[in-house]
Amino acid sequence: MVREFALQSQLAYASATLGTGVVSLLLQLVLTFEFHGKEGWWSILREMLFVVLLIKPGIDASRVIKKRKRRVNSILDPHTEMLIFKSIELVLEVIPGAII
Template sequence: MASDNKKYALVRLLFGGILSTFDSMTDIYMIFTFWRSGEKNYAYFIMYFILFSHFLQLVFVVLQNRKQRKTKILKEMVYVLTFMKPGVDAYRVAIDNEEVAGSVVSPRSEMMYFKGVELFAEAIPGALVQAYAFLAGSNQSSGVIFSLVVSVSVAAFTSTTMSFDIDQDKIKRGHNPDFYGYIPDATSKKIKTFFCIFLMAACQVSAKIIACSLCTVESASVDFLYLALDMSLFVVYKLVKRDF
């Protein structure tokens, strides 16, 4: 079982590492591309999102490890600054790494927080900026398309790992077995399920980003109206189903 978990962890680590590397490279590429073409506002937006995301992650690293040695804090900060943190967290969770004494939260909870920050502060906002630039007609090069695909993939991978690890939480499975437990135990099936959920998430993220970008191209007020209606329907559904 431990060997299977390590194989699964290696697949996630490799896949996540490749995506993170490409995402970093394409973000830097897009910053220079927008800057050279005179569209500095887009370049600034992407830089702001990256800096904001890393700032939040560094703050959390300090809070999470404030009772640890300074070398431990510096090591975790290096993971953040070198874009290795998502892969490291995924590996720790996949091999059932126990909570380290002195840490504020468990490795699983830590990964959830970092994934949330990455989604909220960098992945989705960056994809929206690039999609808007493409649909507005200001930059429709193949590089923009590739960068957008990578950004969507990172957002999908992030949401997939969050869903995956929440489902495999033993406490949640024990409290609500009717909802949690859809991830199989066999490593091969687990990997197949992971990629299926990833593809589904990528389609959903793409649809939302394209819809929001198209609305914004038309008018910012149209985009706000679309988001308000979308979230209203979601909340109404949750209320009707009493799913909170």
């Protein structure tokens, strides 16, 4: 989308879309660190890799469908974690259209 907006000389839309995407990614990385911080570095890095590769929604949905229980050192159950991350994505997808 950013490329399409830029090609059509709609730089405000391109900037807003890119900016909210970056903010979403950074917020998800920070929350991933907070939510999985007590589970150890391997768990933190694995979860952050899911966020960076943009596969976190699929991983979260899989955990919810399989009815995984909350891990020992985790502060959230998989369903609550999925709801939080999906809410972040949803809100930050709406913002560019509302700003401009």
